[in-house]
Amino acid sequence: VNVRCYFQLIPPPYPLSSLEPYMSQETVERHWGRHHREHLNSLNTHIAGSELNEMPLEEIVLASYNKGDCLPVFIHAAQTWNHDFFWQSMKPGGGGRPSGILLQLIERDFGSFELFLKEFKTAALTQFGSGWVWLTYKSNRLDVGNAVNPCPSAEDNKLVVAKTPNAINPLVWDYSPLLAIDVWEHAYYLDYENQRAEYISVFMDKLVSWDFVSSRLAMAFARDEERARKDASSSEEDDLVLADSAAREMFLDSDDDDSETE
Amino acid sequence: KSSRVLGYYGLTAPPYKLDALEPYMSKRTLELHWGGYHHDYVESLNKQLKNSSLYGYTLEELIKITYNNGNPLPEFNNAAEVWNHDFFWESMQPDGDKLPWGGLLQQIEKDFGSFSNFKDEFMQSAMGLFGSGWVWLILKREEKRLAVVRTSNAVCPLVFDDIPLIALDMWEHAYYLDYKDDRRRYVSNFMNHLVSWHSATLRIARAEAFVNLGEPKIPVA
Numbered sequence: 363v364n365v366r367c368y369f370q371l372i373p374p375p376y377p378l379s380s381l382e383p384y385m386s387q388e389t390v391e392r393h394w395g396r397h398h399r400e401h402l403n404s405l406n407t408h409i410a411g412s413e414l415n416e417m418p419l420e421e422i423v424l425a426s427y428n429k430g431d432c433l434p435v436f437i438h439a440a441q442t443w444n445h446d447f448f449w450q451s452m453k454p455g456g457g458g459r460p461s462g463i464l465l466q467l468i469e470r471d472f473g474s475f476e477l478f479l480k481e482f483k484t485a486a487l488t489q490f491g492s493g494w495v496w497l498t499y500k501s502n503r504l505d506v507g508n509a510v511n512p513c514p515s516a517e518d519n520k521l522v523v524a525k526t527p528n529a530i531n532p533l534v535w536d537y538s539p540l541l542a543i544d545v546w547e548h549a550y551y552l553d554y555e556n557q558r559a560e561y562i563s564v565f566m567d568k569l570v571s572w573d574f575v576s577s578r579l580a581m582a583f584a585r586d587e588e589r590a591r592k593d594a595s596s597s598e599e600d601d602l603v604l605a606d607s608a609a610r611e612m613f614l615d616s617d618d619d620d621s622e623t624e
Numbered sequence: 625k626s627s628r629v630l631g632y633y634g635l636t637a638p639p640y641k642l643d644a645l646e647p648y649m650s651k652r653t654l655e656l657h658w659g660g661y662h663h664d665y666v667e668s669l670n671k672q673l674k675n676s677s678l679y680g681y682t683l684e685e686l687i688k689i690t691y692n693n694g695n696p697l698p699e700f701n702n703a704a705e706v707w708n709h710d711f712f713w714e715s716m717q718p719d720g721d722k723l724p725w726g727g728l729l730q731q732i733e734k735d736f737g738s739f740s741n742f743k744d745e746f747m748q749s750a751m752g753l754f755g756s757g758w759v760w761l762i763l764k765r766e767e768k769r770l771a772v773v774r775t776s777n778a779v780c781p782l783v784f785d786d787i788p789l790i791a792l793d794m795w796e797h798a799y800y801l802d803y804k805d806d807r808r809r810y811v812s813n814f815m816n817h818l819v820s821w822h823s824a825t826l827r828i829a830r831a832e833a834f835v836n837l838g839e840p841k842i843p844v845a
Contacts, residue, residue: 396805437754490701491756491777492796528755547756547796548805556660556797 374449401441408435440529453571460572497541499582538582638713662709669702691783704778717820724821735770761790
């Protein structure tokens with residue numbers, strides 16, 4: 363039997379003991395070495411021999427989400443992605459305050475850093491059942507294929523806190539995740555037992571990697587720009603298609619009009 | 625001005641000491657699970673009901689009402705979790721029976737083929753549950769047969785009008801201290817050492833008042 367390993371288990375970007383005493387080595391060893399690994403193994407088993415095996419992980423997540431009618435591989439693909447993202451959301455000596463454009467956006471969209479903290483912690487505390495809580499950058503695209511946002515503005519692109527059950531993540535809504543906290547009980551039970559509120563506080567005060575959050579925000583901006591460029595060029599193509607079916611003169615006219623407005 | 629304590633529903637204690645399920649379920653797990661989670665669900669439910677028009681229901685009725693045909697009201701999670709936990713504690717007993725008795729064993733053999741088939745199906749159902757939830761042995765009212773089902777988060781078979789006989793809590797807090805990620809060992813210890821076939825037998829006997837499981841017995845004059 364020829365077994366090919368499609369995805370590999372990515373270790374957290376720090377030693378497994380380095381989040382002590384806030385997240386114990388035993389918790390990280392089990393969480394990464396068992397829970398995360400099992401999802402990765404199941405993912406590889408599921409995609410072996412399927413048309414998904416050529417795709418990057420994010421695309422597998424979206425394809426297997428299947429607009430809400432999830433394929434069996436979805437939970438494993440999403441949980442693999444979520445855990446990778448979660449490990450990167452933390453660092454030894456983390457916590458403190460964000461800075462730069464990230465802090466400005468937090469203050470713009472939540473009122474203040476403290477209000478953001480409050481909203482994030484409440485969301486993490488009230489997620490009922492297994493799941494995740496995210497800080498995400500919400501894009502203003504309407505994912506309905508044949509419509510555009512009638513009044514797009516820069517304010518549409520804003521930071522929001524989102525809760526997701528089980529394996530779901532904000533990629534499926536076309537948001538850009540910036541920060542994740544795992545509120546499955548296995549993430550904190552050995553260290554905090556039923557004191558979820560304390561786990562969440564310690565996560566925000568001592569573990570969160572604001573460098574990572576900032577880098578994801580930069581990626582989200584870059585994605586927006588890339589999409590804006592693509593939209594602009596595809597609407598030019600639309601004009602071309604329209605113009606082709608009309609008279610030759612009209613094509614020249616509309617082309618001229620475009621270049622004048624730009 | 626005197627303050628009034630409103631307690632609509634109370635916290636029922638498990639019908640055994642908290643260390644009585646050792647070594648299969650530790651005292652610490654019971655302390656947190658019953659004294660923490662279950663207790664908190666009761667408190668939160670009573671707090672919610674203080675400012676609500678939902679008054680005077682039995683807990684079972686409250687669960688069905690707040691399930692609201694699949695669009696649960698805010699009280700549903702707490703109400704159902706209180707009931708589920710009560711039911712779970714009573715689904716276990718120290719040194720649980722090895723086999724069901726009364727008519728239950730025959731009914732299991734009839735509906736699953738054999739007792740070991742039933743155990744396999746229960747194990748598979750538990751292992752296949754993703755996220756928090758419960759696994760149940762139920763009596764399906766319409767079909768008049770037993771079935772193994774799993775439910776997500778707080779949902780319980782009452783909302784589908786089925787009659788539960790056994791509940792197994794598959795939220796991670798139920799087993800993580802004792803079994804960590806080894807769910808299979810948790811479920812198999814539950815089946816082999818903890819499950820109370822005594823409770824299940826009494827439950828199916830009560831259920832037979834509503835569901836006719838055999839040929840009608842017509843008394844001969």
